[in-house]
Amino acid sequence: MPLIVLLLPALAHLFSETVEILLVLSILPISLIAFLPVWNRHRNYSILRVFIISLVLILGSQFVFHGTLFEVAVSAEMMTGAFSMSIIRGISMLTGSFGLAYSLYMVNRHTHVCTNPHHHH
Numbered sequence: 001m002p003l004i005v006l007l008l009p010a011l012a013h014l015f016s017e018t019v020e021i022l023l024v025l026s027i028l029p030i031s032l033i034a035f036l037p038v039w040n041r042h043r044n045y046s047i048l049r050v051f052i053i054s055l056v057l058i059l060g061s062q063f064v065f066h067g068t069l070f071e072v073a074v075s076a077e078m079m080t081g082a083f084s085m086s087i088i089r090g091i092s093m094l095t096g097s098f099g100l101a102y103s104l105y106m107v108n109r110h111t112h113v114c115t116n117p118h119h120h121h
Contacts, residue, residue: 051103057096
């Protein structure tokens with residue numbers, strides 16, 4: 001179920017733009033609530049880097065590659081550019097979604113294999 005929820009922003013292009021923005025923005029609080037309390041016990045910075053990069057990819061694909069910065073006028077010369085931005089946006093969103101799912105999996109897995117007596121599980 002968490003993987004499905006995390007992949008919703010990648011599938012958001014199937015919905016209206018408002019729903020798409022709401023789905024992407026909902027990832028931030030949901031993932032922070034799931035990640036930070038568990039990460040705070042162990043402080044594995046490599047997992048934190050994956051988590052932050054994944055969030056940046058997801059938010060960047062929504063608000064940078066989809067925003068007015070990269071809007072392309074509909075003309076014969078510009079269709080290739082629009083298609084390229086669509087590909088980059090899709091790859092960025094999927095990579096960020098899988099990275100976020102991976103970091104949440106790793107931080108929870110670390111809790112189950114941690115043998116440090118000072119950590120409370």
